[in-house]
Each structure stands twice: as structure tokens, then as C-alpha cells.
Amino acid sequence: MVFNKEIARFAVGVIGNIIALILFLSPLPTFYRIWKKKSVEQFSPFPYLATFVNCGLWVLYGIPLVHPHSILVVTINGTGFGIEVVYLMLFLLYSEKKKRIKIFLIIISEIIFLVSLAIFVLTLVQTHKKRSTIVGSICIVGNILMYASPLAIMKLVITSKSVEFMPFFLSLFSFLNGVSWTAYALIRLDAFILVPNSMGTALGLAQLLLYGIYYKSTKRQNAERQAQIEMGPKGVGLVG
Template sequence: MVFNKEIARFAVGVIGNIISLILFLSPLPTFYRIWKKKSVEQFSPFPYLATFVNCGLWVLYGIPLVHPHSILVVTINGTGLGIEVVYLMLFLLYSEKKKRMKIFLIIIGEIIFLGSLAILVLTLVQTHKKRSTIVGCICMVGNILMYASPLAVMKLVIRSKSVEFMPFFLSLFSFLNGVSWTAYALIRLDAFILVPNSIGTALGLAQLLLYGMYYKSTKRQNAERQAQVEMGPKEVGLVG
């Protein structure tokens, strides 16, 4: 029975890894748009800053010196860490000077925090249980912040009645990621994974509900904007 539970947990963990990878890759259309327009427009860097530090924390949590037998946690979060580095480099490249400096300072602060935490935990704390408890508690906070980071975008959606700057696939796979890792944590209870991912499931669902509410109004706004662009040259021609 225990063996079957471990197989089930591993299988759910693999599914969770696949969904997490899709989650990390889901902003690609957004960053293609940023690269094409050479501007970050109103896209927020905070989901990617939060995901960057969150992935770093979970890599630390999953290494054998902290929490043995967590290879699935290390592999996906290590991959996510690399992907977020690319996204943040694009934000730095295409943000205006003031915003670029702010993002840069936050990244440096996050790197210092991760490095300091790793050194302190690995040198001052002697047992796996204590290390995993300390890092796990911090991971919970980091994971909740990652899931909560789109709240600013959700506020923009409600204010503007437009989901243009809240990517659908990021919202969808945030929800699916929360569901898969909640299931993973329930098979062999791991509160450090369960608590933030159950919250993430709820926040992901809230984003999807918002998307459903404002999808039509977004299409209407985009159509009106396109009509204004098309009418512009004609009006100029009439004046001339």
C-alpha cells in the first residue's frame, strides 16, 4: 500500500512538473509581443520577479542537504529559474530607465537573499528536519507571493474592464499548477507544498473568472481602438 502511494505521488509529481513547465513557458506570447514592440507596455514584472525568487527557494528546499528525495521539486524549479532569468532580462532590456533600475535592484536583492539563506541554513542548521522546516516555511511565503503577484494585474483588469494585460494561459496554468501540486502534497501530506498551492488554486480560479467576465468587453475595446486607427488616415486625407 505504501509502495502504491509512492508510485501515485511520483506520477502526480511528474504531471505537476509538466504543468509547471507549461506554466513557465505560457508567457512566451507576451514576451514575443514585448520583443516585437520593443516595449513592456503595461505588463507587470512582478509575477516574474516573484516566480524567480520562488523557484530559487524551492531549489534550495529540494536539494538532498535540505530535504532528501525531492528530485522532482529540484528539476522543475531549476528549469523555471532559468526561464525566469530570460524573461527578466527582456524586461530589463525593454523597460524605461526608471522602471529598469527598480527591476534590477529587486533582482539583486532577491539573489542576495537566496544566497544568504542557503549559506546560513547549510552552515548553522545541522539536521535535515530543521533545515527543511526553516526553508519550507519561507518557501510557503514565496509560493503564496508568486500566486498573489497577479493581484495588481487583476486590479487593473477590474478598473479597465479589459484582460489585455492579464495573459490567459498564465492564468489557466497557474490554476492547473495549483491543483496538481495540491494533489501531490495530499498523497503524502506535505504542508509546505499543500498550503501555498491550495491558495494558488483559489487565486488561479479567480483570475479565470475575471477573464470570463471581461473577455467580451476586451474584444469590444480592441475593436474600437482598431477602428480609430483605421479611421485616422482617412480623416487626414479628407482634411488635406
């Protein structure tokens, strides 16, 4: 029974890795748009800043010196960490100066925090259990921040009645990622993975509901904007 449980946990973990990878890659259309327009427009960097530090924390949590037998946690979060570096470089490249400085300072602060935590845990804390508890508790906070980071965008969606700046696939795979890692944590109970991912499932579902509510109004706004462009300023663009 234990053997079968471990096989099931590994299988769900692999599925979680695949879904999480798709989640990490889902903003690619957004960043293609940023690269093409050479502007970040109203896209927020905070989901990517939160995911960057969150991935770093989970890599630390999953290494054998902290929490043995968690290689699947390390593989996907190490991959995600590298992907977020690329995204944040694009934000630095195409943001206005004031915003660029703010993003840069946050990135440096997050790196200092991750390095300091790793040094503290690996040199001053002696047992796996204590290391797992310390890093896992911080991971819960980091994971919740990652899942909650789109709240600002959700507020923009509600006020503007438009989902233009809330990418659908990012919301979808945030939800699926929460579901898969919640299942992973339940097979062999791991509260540090279970708590934030169950909350992430709920937040992901809320984003999908908002998308469904405001999808039609977004299409209408885009159509009106396109019509104004075609008409020209003050509706005289077609006059010869």
C-alpha cells in the first residue's frame, strides 16, 4: 500500500511538473506583445516578481539537505526560476525608468533574502525537520503571494470591465497547478504544500470566473476601439 501510494504521489508530481511548466510558459504571448510593442503597457510585474522568489524558496525547500525525497519540487521550481529571470529581464528592458528602478531593487532584495535564508538554514539549523519547518513556513507565505499577486489585476478587470491585461492561460494554469499540487500534498500529507496550493486553487477559480463575466465586454470595448481607429480623429478620417 505504501509502495502504491509512493507511485501515485510520483505520478501526480510528474503531472504537476508538466502543468506548472505550462503555467510558467503561459505568459509567452504577453511577453511577445511586450517585445513587439517595446512597452510593458499596463501589464504588472508583480506576478513574475512573486513567482521568482517563490520558485527560489521551493528549490531550497526541496533540496536533500532541507527536505529529502522532493526532487520533483526542485526540478520544476528550478526551471520556473530560470523562466522568471527571462520575463523580468524583459520588464527591465521595456519599462519606464522609474518603474525599471523599482523592479530592479525588488529583484535584488529577493536575491539577498534567498541567499541569506539558505546560508542561515544550512549552517545554523542542524536537522531536516527543523530546516523543513523553517523553509516550508516561509514557502507558504511565498506561494500565497504568488497566487494572490494577480489580485491587483483582478481589481483592474472589475473597474475597467475588461480582461485585456489578465491573460487567460495564466489564470487557467494557475488553477490547474493549484489542483495538481493540492492532490500531490494530500497523497502523503505535506501541509507546507497543501495550504498555499488549496488557496491557489480558489484564487485561480476566481480569476476564471472573472474572465467569463467580462469576456464579452472586453470584445465589445476592443471592437469600439478598432472602429474609432478606422474612423480617425473626430470621425473625419475617411473624408477625402
